[in-house]
Amino acid sequence: MRLPLQLAVFLIAMVLSHTASRAGDLEVPVMVRADGDLDTCALGGVTGLNPKGDNFLAVRSGPGTNYAMIDKLHAKDQVWMFGQQGSWVGVVYGVNELSCSPVAKDHAYQGPGKKGWVHKKFLIILAG
Numbered sequence: 001m002r003l004p005l006q007l008a009v010f011l012i013a014m015v016l017s018h019t020a021s022r023a024g025d026l027e028v029p030v031m032v033r034a035d036g037d038l039d040t041c042a043l044g045g046v047t048g049l050n051p052k053g054d055n056f057l058a059v060r061s062g063p064g065t066n067y068a069m070i071d072k073l074h075a076k077d078q079v080w081m082f083g084q085q086g087s088w089v090g091v092v093y094g095v096n097e098l099s100c101s102p103v104a105k106d107h108a109y110q111g112p113g114k115k116g117w118v119h120k121k122f123l124i125i126l127a128g
Contacts, residue, residue: 092114
C-alpha cells in the first residue's frame, strides 16, 4: 500500500520532531536572569510526589503540559532552579555544583547538565 506523498511527509516530520524533543532540545530555553546583585539560581529538591501514582516528576521542553515530556525526576532528586514562567520553573539537573553568581544580562543557560521545565508544586528550595 502506498501512502500519499503529503501523508508520508507529515509522518516523517512527526517522527523527526519527536526525536528532537526526546534528545533534550528545549522549545523554551531555561534562562539565566540578570537581577542586580541577586544570585541567578537556587538549589532545590523534588518533593510531594504521590508514591501510589506514577511517582515521578515530568521534565518538559517548555513551561506547560502542552510541551513534550523529555525526562523524569524522582523524589529527593536535586535540581538547580532558574527562571519561572507561571507555575513552571526552568531547572538544570545531573550536576553537583553550579555557579549562581549574578550576571550582567539575561541569557539562555548553556552550562553542564540536563535542563528542562517542571511544575513548581513539586519543588522545595534547599539553598540559595
